[in-house]
Amino acid sequence: MSTAATRTAGPDHLWTVDEHLEDILATVRPLDPIELHLLDAQGCVLVEDVTVPVSLPPFDNSSMDGYAVRVTDVAGASEEYPAVLTVIGDVAAGQAESLHVGPGETARIMTGAPLPPGAEAVVPVEWTDGGLGEGPVTGMRARSQSPEGAGGHVHVYRSAEARAHVRAQGSDVKAGDRALEAGTVLGPPQIALLAAIGRGTVRVRPRPRVVVMSTGSELVQPDEQLGNGQIYDSNSFALTAAARDAGAIAYRVGAVADDAETLRSTIEDQLVRADLMVTTGGVSVGAYDVVKEALSSVGDEDEEGAGIDFRKLAMQPGKPQGFGSIGPDHIPLLALPGNPVSSYVSFELFVRPAIRTLMGLDDVHRPRTRATLTADKALTSPKGRRQFLRGTYADGAVTPVGGAGSHLVAALALADALIVVPENVESVEPGTEVDVVLLG
Template identity: 70%
Template sequence: MPRPPGGDGASPAAPDRIWSVDEHLADILETVRPLQPRVLPLLDAQGCELLEDVTAPLALPPFDNSSMDGYAVRTADVSEASEERPAVLTVVGDIAAGSGEPPTVGPGQAARIMTGAPLPPGAQTVVPVEWTDGGTGGGTASAMAAHSAAPERAAGRVLIYRPAGPGRHIRTAGDDIRAGDLALRAGTVLGPPQIGLLAAIGRDTVRVRPRPRVAVMSTGSELMPPGRELPPGTIHDSNSFALTAAARDAGAVAHRVGAVADEPVAFRAAVEEQLSRADLVVTTGGVSVGAYDVVKEALGGREGSGGRVEFRKLAMQPGKPQGFGCLGPDRTPLLALPGNPVSSYVSFELFVRPAIRTLMGVGPIERETVRAVCPEGVASSPAGRRQFLRARYADGLVHPVGGAGSHLVKALAEANALIVVPEEGTAVEPGAEVAVVLLT
């Protein structure tokens, strides 16, 4: 279970204390713990960490089968087949994938076989249909004409124009994996290929650490859902959509609660409603020092069994005001992010994504950071704050996108990286190398 902040990690600070980015993240990661294991159906386990070694109860393929549409034959019967002197075999039956007991192939006989169908008893190889008179590409035009009226082309016979050695076009049993072999090792993150393998060996459930349920809610009486006409003084709620999408991108099962008006009692009730259905609650807005900072007013004074949310000032730009705590009987973690769109998104990448990945028990928990040359440089950066600037990164070069304003949503949509200017830096010279957080 998560522990309340200030337990074994960073201690509660005086209201005027400035936290570093690293201190705030460390407190979150010391509090959040991986979720308890569960047995889930395969599709619900996608993206989760496997918590058990899985062995194959059966071989793949489970039986010898054809990799081509064609004819299953004995090798000796087609060893001298040619365009001029085709082998003439009697067709003893058809074998489709999933069909019942296949016929036995004896000397001078063939069974028409489909891709994936089991190799019949007696057959040693498969001749593709293109090598026979039954395919569109089998034989030359002259050979086909020479045999067009031959009695051997009566129903139940096939002409084969090329030889096939033993085992040709056959998938042998256990060629992929043998019964009892290790199929997947504990610690594997289950993507589509791994889900497919589990299904192929007959597993319909698997023991994993589940994806966390994340509830995202924004605050502000001025927020209207997209699709509605805006009354004077209102804006569309973009943060809750962006953050819900970001939580899903990080691997969570996220749902958008929507915007809550600037009313502390209503907001507190909305949060409490989510505590029983979420493993993590993310709010955006209402964490600064304004008269209507509802999140801070509603949750900042809570103590005791109800938990506590601590509101902090961080030495970063954008995203200085932040809140973090655990609420409710299950001590559900809550991360309170700023309300400006860029501030909330940058805060998500720095703090919420690592929390989600930690709950999942999978890595990496943070975005990759690389070094890149910034031809334009950065004209100014606030002293004592770590600045994160939207940027485009490609081929070792990074270019700032838009200004430093935390309201510039279009510039954020054009960015695929963040330039990091450290606390001690106040500018970056043109052509200098900088740290870059990759957002993709």
């Protein structure tokens, strides 16, 4: 069924998982690019190739603390017959003017300092007497020399080949090379490279802002005292953490009571900081499921395409779902079920791909694989429903964790995979190969 057809499906239409996901991804669009400073761009996706303006390193430099020498001056040097060179000065990292190393001469050089003209290699300080006439040094006694560095001699006890301990100009990247390509997610190494080539800002798609709120008068915040009939609000914490894990900047609103007006005003207040909104709870057919009532009049529904569609999906857990857009800016909203496992599975299947689409990523889905089912007995699944069971995956095998109940948070905490049982399969025997969604 096409997206256009599913959008006009009647209230009794039983959506497939694929139809619902197709509708979401056909509606959500990548965020517009912006220019950000490097640290603000962490976790964002590049929208253009970055070309290297200056080679790295920009000049030949030393990879060791030691002495810059001419190869012929240290040829054949040994413990018994050291090469004795005149020290003409020091070359430090960041030094603008360089010495010239002539025949029989050397310059003390620090790591990262430019190789002075005339020099062809660097001998580590450990291969010398450090200019003290005491045999090879094992530490950094060379630094006890005068600040100016000129004067005196150094004994070199080993020969060196040309370019030894020299980092060549452009040996990392050369000017004109492509440093990073569009579509790259900027992590610490990529930010380091951008800084190293002199880029202080970069053009990226920003991390989407996701607002998460749970609904239900029975919900109490952690650390508060539970009353009769109350439970702790775990969904808003789980989904906020999941949104951050997906790459978003996530804001947790917390639990909102079962009052349509309160929920409506809370959602309207949050629209200003949302690129995507996620609610959990209140999407079934119960008398107190106020999410439908509240979302029916949020923002500007008179605009074409606005509004939330509440659906039944052929899946377990997570049959009741809602999706649409709200407000004058048509902010996408996904309304998830309230049971903890249902909401988390729904997030992984529908919200995470939406977040990754907003980021501008090409691959928006969790990786999938085939694995051998290891279990004590056959798995059962309702006919006509695609079931997602929690499991642990290792070495090509997957083992169910806990039961099929959508309230089993403890079992969910142990799982790193979802076992997928297709709609047309009602039983899966141990040893059977199954599709697995990898969560870790």
